[in-house]
Amino acid sequence: MTRNTQNSVVIDGKVVPIEGERNLLEIIRKVGIDLPTFCYHSDLSVYGACRLCLVEVKNRGIMGACSTPPEPGMEIRIHTKELREIRKIAVELLLANHDQSCPTCFRNGMCKLQEIARKLGVSQVRFKPIQEPVAVDVSSPSLVRDPNKCVLCGDCVRMCSEIQGIGAIGFAYRGHKTAVLPAFGKGLADVECVNCGQCSSVCPTGALTPKSEIEDVWNLLADPEMTVVAQIAPAVRVGIGECFSTPAGEPVMGKVVAAMKTIGFDQVYDTTFSADLTVIEEAEEFLARKAKGEKLPQFTSCCPGWVQFAEQYYPELLPNLSSCRSPQQMFGSLVKEMLPEQMGIPRKKLAIVSVMPCTAKKFEARRPEFGHDGVQDVDYVLTTQELARMIEQAGLRFNDLEPQARDMPFGFGTGAGVIFGASGGVTEAVLRYAAEKVTGQTLYDTDFTDVRGDSGLREINIEVGGATLRLAVVYGLANARVVAEKVKAGKCDYDLIEVMACPGGCVGGAGQPVNLDLAVRKRRALGLYKSDKGRQLHKAQDNIFVNQCYAKFLGDIGGHKAHELLHTAYQSRRRITDETLVLLGDAREPRIQVQVCLGTSCHLRGAQDILNGLLAHIIEQGLENAVVVKASFCHELCASGPNVQVGSEMLSHCTLETVLAALDRHLQNPLPHAAVGDACGHGCGCGKG
Amino acid sequence: MEPNMAASLAETTKFQKLCGILDHYGRHPARLVPILQALQEEYRYLPEEVLSYVATSLGIPEANVFGVATFYAHFALTPKGKYIVRLCDGTACHVKHSIPILDALRARLGVTEEKGTTPDMLFTVETVACLGACGLAPVMVINEDVYGQMTPDRAVSLVDAIRAKELQ
Numbered sequence: 001m002t003r004n005t006q007n008s009v010v011i012d013g014k015v016v017p018i019e020g021e022r023n024l025l026e027i028i029r030k031v032g033i034d035l036p037t038f039c040y041h042s043d044l045s046v047y048g049a050c051r052l053c054l055v056e057v058k059n060r061g062i063m064g065a066c067s068t069p070p071e072p073g074m075e076i077r078i079h080t081k082e083l084r085e086i087r088k089i090a091v092e093l094l095l096a097n098h099d100q101s102c103p104t105c106f107r108n109g110m111c112k113l114q115e116i117a118r119k120l121g122v123s124q125v126r127f128k129p130i131q132e133p134v135a136v137d138v139s140s141p142s143l144v145r146d147p148n149k150c151v152l153c154g155d156c157v158r159m160c161s162e163i164q165g166i167g168a169i170g171f172a173y174r175g176h177k178t179a180v181l182p183a184f185g186k187g188l189a190d191v192e193c194v195n196c197g198q199c200s201s202v203c204p205t206g207a208l209t210p211k212s213e214i215e216d217v218w219n220l221l222a223d224p225e226m227t228v229v230a231q232i233a234p235a236v237r238v239g240i241g242e243c244f245s246t247p248a249g250e251p252v253m254g255k256v257v258a259a260m261k262t263i264g265f266d267q268v269y270d271t272t273f274s275a276d277l278t279v280i281e282e283a284e285e286f287l288a289r290k291a292k293g294e295k296l297p298q299f300t301s302c303c304p305g306w307v308q309f310a311e312q313y314y315p316e317l318l319p320n321l322s323s324c325r326s327p328q329q330m331f332g333s334l335v336k337e338m339l340p341e342q343m344g345i346p347r348k349k350l351a352i353v354s355v356m357p358c359t360a361k362k363f364e365a366r367r368p369e370f371g372h373d374g375v376q377d378v379d380y381v382l383t384t385q386e387l388a389r390m391i392e393q394a395g396l397r398f399n400d401l402e403p404q405a406r407d408m409p410f411g412f413g414t415g416a417g418v419i420f421g422a423s424g425g426v427t428e429a430v431l432r433y434a435a436e437k438v439t440g441q442t443l444y445d446t447d448f449t450d451v452r453g454d455s456g457l458r459e460i461n462i463e464v465g466g467a468t469l470r471l472a473v474v475y476g477l478a479n480a481r482v483v484a485e486k487v488k489a490g491k492c493d494y495d496l497i498e499v500m501a502c503p504g505g506c507v508g509g510a511g512q513p514v515n516l517d518l519a520v521r522k523r524r525a526l527g528l529y530k531s532d533k534g535r536q537l538h539k540a541q542d543n544i545f546v547n548q549c550y551a552k553f554l555g556d557i558g559g560h561k562a563h564e565l566l567h568t569a570y571q572s573r574r575r576i577t578d579e580t581l582v583l584l585g586d587a588r589e590p591r592i593q594v595q596v597c598l599g600t601s602c603h604l605r606g607a608q609d610i611l612n613g614l615l616a617h618i619i620e621q622g623l624e625n626a627v628v629v630k631a632s633f634c635h636e637l638c639a640s641g642p643n644v645q646v647g648s649e650m651l652s653h654c655t656l657e658t659v660l661a662a663l664d665r666h667l668q669n670p671l672p673h674a675a676v677g678d679a680c681g682h683g684c685g686c687g688k689g
Numbered sequence: 690m691e692p693n694m695a696a697s698l699a700e701t702t703k704f705q706k707l708c709g710i711l712d713h714y715g716r717h718p719a720r721l722v723p724i725l726q727a728l729q730e731e732y733r734y735l736p737e738e739v740l741s742y743v744a745t746s747l748g749i750p751e752a753n754v755f756g757v758a759t760f761y762a763h764f765a766l767t768p769k770g771k772y773i774v775r776l777c778d779g780t781a782c783h784v785k786h787s788i789p790i791l792d793a794l795r796a797r798l799g800v801t802e803e804k805g806t807t808p809d810m811l812f813t814v815e816t817v818a819c820l821g822a823c824g825l826a827p828v829m830v831i832n833e834d835v836y837g838q839m840t841p842d843r844a845v846s847l848v849d850a851i852r853a854k855e856l857q
Contacts, residue, residue, distance in 0.1 A: 161750065166750065167749070167750025167751075167752050167753060168750065168752060169752055170750065170752030170753050170755065170756040171756050172752075172755055172756045172759045172760075173759045173760065174759070174760045174761075174762075181752070181755070182752060183740075183741075183744075183750070183751035183752040183754070183755045184737055184740075184751070184755055184766075185755075191751065191752070192750070192751070598704060598708075599745070603708050604712075608705060608708065631704070
């Protein structure tokens with residue numbers, strides 16, 4: 001028998017051409033066969049651990065399809081008795097050690113282990129578990145990590161390190177003790193996790209899930225004394241339908257409003273309202289920085305995953321982040337300020353529930369800067385998945401609901417706010433504002449299609465009013481790291497950089513219905529752009545209710561009241577904590593503090609010699625009672641090391657002489673402790689009095 | 690010199706040693722294992738703050754360093770005793786009655802499988818799968834010294850002798 005196998009393979013007797021597929025799994029999927037797999041994701045590296053996509057290659061034996069590149073002439077069999085048995089035993093072994101409390105699991109019905117076991121016809125588990133149950137990690141405000149449900153596919157580990165560039169979780173121990181753990185077995189809240197939750201969106205089981213606030217919200221709704229209002233983020237409307245078999249990307253906002261009203265929310269508003277507000281504040285901030293030529297490039301700050309990432313790894317770039325709060329938090333602070341008065345209820349009796357495509361929003365809502373008098377601006381955050389569960393729990397037939405309108409005025413948003421949910425959307429919305437503002441002419445064609453796209457790192461130059469704006473649009477924090485490093489090194493001249501942690505922007509957020517199909521993410525984004533098209537207004541500045549808000553309540557754009565409610569400040573959250581090692585003196589007494597950085601870079605530049613010289617000098621001069629010497633591990637100013645902080649003065653490129661000179665200055669004339677970023681008294685760093 | 694001054698200088702020295710080891714290996718992430726080996730030799734275990742510092746210096750996540758440190762049985766994340774007693778429980782040693790030796794050692798030193806180090810930090814008792822000296826079975830190693838054809842009595846008198854020497 002001869003076949004034309006030039007540049008093709010034979011799959012179960014059928015000739016299939018090789019068309020650039022990277023591995024056998026891709027080529028098998030091309031012919032419409034879904035081989036089971038836990039550990040293969042097209043945008044992550046190939047791992048080959050789950051051993052479910054095994055195939056038989058003639059003259060080679062049984063191989064993993066995901067980790068075997070196609071070669072011309074390969075004869076592949078997929079459905080032999082042996083392969084079926086191997087796959088079934090692999091799943092059986094996984095189930096043996098799996099916590100099978102499926103009916104009560106958050107992922108019940110959306111679990112890949114359930115699905116694969118069903119599809120492979122695994123009808124019994126003949127093996128006994130060998131692992132003792134371990135504690136569930138509930139330390140994070142955003143995520144729950146249940147190691148008893150982990151199948152060790154490593155998808156979360158690779159997502160965190162490859163796409164997000166963090167590596168907050170990794171494999172630890174060996175053999176049957178192997179586990180996916182944060183460093184030192186700590187809780188997720190105590191390591192570098194930025195709460196983006198992408199680990200949970202690739203987890204095939206319930207080992208990583210968004211932390212549910214469903215019960216809290218039911219209790220809140222049942223409390224007759226509370227007025228409960230909701231805000232719904234843009235990306236939710238094009239995602240939630242997937243939980244009820246609506247095609248991906250179809251906006252179902254009207255039904256969501258109807259459902260939420262039915263289950264007891266007093267008012268249902270829309271985060272696009274505050275997204276419009278964000279556009280105006282952020283664009284004005286950008287134009288002001290551009291005019292002064294300072295704090296550029298401006299980074300967006302809507303994404304809490306990115307904000308935390310910047311706080312952890314790039315504290316030196318924090319001044320470049322827009323000081324604007326995210327739309328969720330602008331909504332929270334504004335509505336908690338305005339609505340109680342309008343409704344005649346005490347502030348404490350108003351609760352705001354957000355519905356977000358995002359797990360990091362749960363962390364953001366709990367940040368101490370976003371609340372006062374023991375009341376947070378946003379009380380609870382539900383992910384898209386959680387709201388879908390609540391609708392199910394209420395027994396509502398979602399698809400049969402009669403769409404309802406959002407409540408006014410905070411339910412009114414323009415298309416500019418809607419497109420926030422897609423990567424590039426914030427940039428486009430800001431451009432729609434800036435172009436009109438800069439040229440002074442009405443902008444009729446509001447589409448800036450150049451900034452839209454699928455790639456995780458896009459650079460765009462755009463002419464606005466005769467000047468060229470250099471923009472970067474980024475998603476995935478590993479890409480953000482690339483751009484941040486370039487900015488730090490002065491190797492780029494961007495004006496504005498939009499960063500979203502999740503692939504594709506918020507539409508691909510970890511709170512959205514679990515779906516790793518790239519096409520689904522694209523359809524959700526298209527749904528948002530369609531929704532923008534379907535509205536009468538496309539520019540934030542045309543939002544009449546936002547404008548009324550400024551006229552009656554906020555005052556000037558970027559003014560004092562706006563700063564108080566709509567802006568914030570950031571803080572460094574370095575990996576090496578601020579705990580320092582007191583080497584000399586009593587840190588509790590008011591003395592002059594000298595902190596010598598002994599981090600990697602400073603050490604290489606001779607920090608140790610400076611420290612030794614300093615200690616010797618202090619003892620020699622008998623200054624033990626006047627000075628506290630501390631060793632700190634990294635000021636993250638490595639490029640200008642060695643760094644030594646004397647009092648509040650940071651000395652860079654220092655030598656022992658410059659440090660001793662500074663110490664003398666401070667001993668003679670102690671400077672008052674300068675508070676940083678507190679100019680307007682609201683800790684927002686705005687510089688307004 | 691004040692006592693806290695002495696302690697702080699000791700901290701500085703400890704830190705200097707850590708930096709010296711990192712420098713010796715060029716602070717290269719690919720040399721993580723030799724770096725951890727050198728650190729374990731220095732501190733007799735791998736303290737958490739040292740591993741954190743190593744991760745920062747090498748520019749890799751802490752979770753990766755933790756993963757490597759827990760992968761190899763050689764690395765310890767809790768302090769070990771000054772004398773590490775490794776009893777071979779490979780096939781040959783096992784059939785030559787290594788377990789009674791282990792029981793005798795543990796009884797004498799008051800340690801268990803879970804808590805293998807004496808409270809005075811003098812001894813740690815561990816088992817290993819094979820020392821490759823099956824002809825001498827049962828085999829025991831104390832730090833770098835190998836003892837063959839062990840019996841429970843000989844093993845106990847060896848640790849007794851070490852303790853007596855240390856107490857002098």
